[in-house]
Amino acid sequence: MSTRHILLGLLASGPSHGYDLKRRHDERFPQARPLAYGQVYTTLQRLVRNGLAEVDGTASDGGPERTAYRATEEGVRELARWAAQIVPPAPFVTNELFTKVVVAILTGGDADAYLLAQRAAHMCRVRELGALKTASGSDLTTVLSAEYALAHLDADLRWMTATAAQLTSLAAEVCPT
Structure with missing residues (x-):
């Protein structure tokens, strides 16, 4: 499972901050292991560094300051490429x-x-x-x-x-x- 692509997919619907992305991930993928906050923020930093996401702004709303992120056009294209890739069936499954x-x-x-x-x-x-x-x-x-x-x-x-x-x-x- 690609955390960066999941977060890009969640950002495709509009800007979000890390806390909201983690919550939405855990709601949308209930059978998956919940994301750690550190993993969310590290992945967001990499997305920004790679030009796939950017900071949309910061707000405090009376609480701690939160940075909102949004997918860039390149991020949306990367998400579309990833989503279109066929996952090769495993030649043998061993469990x-x-x-x-x-x-x-x-x-x-x-x-x-x-x-x-x-x-x-x-x-x-x-x-x-x-x-x-x-x-x-x-x-x-x-x-x-x-x-x-x-x-x-x-x-x-x-x-x-x-x-x-x-x-x-x-x-x-x-x-x-």
Whole structure:
């Protein structure tokens, strides 16, 4: 995930100060790790240095002085270039779930029991995301994020089902009798 492009995207809708950008990031990307204020201000400084953003002004509004930033024309063009780039699909996806099943098969562990327990955990998360997605007041970002996560959980569940059906033959390949 590109923090600089996310901040440029948030600035594209109009000038904002760092505090507001951090808040909007955390609202719009609820499943992502929240940004640290230091990361926001460091990224804003780099955007200004690189000519992608500029200071729009400062105001105190009775509180601490806040600097507002806005995207420059070059920043808007950079954002459009980045947004148009196709993300190449990963040639192979390896995650902890896959690794634990392979290790269980290689070591004679109970891969079937692990898959059953992991399936139960996945199904619990599917129910949570389904409820979040359909809850009244769910905003578009929350719904899209839940749908994205649900699609990945569905793929994991299908992989677990296919793998569980092959465990006997997979174990025989590893430890032929």
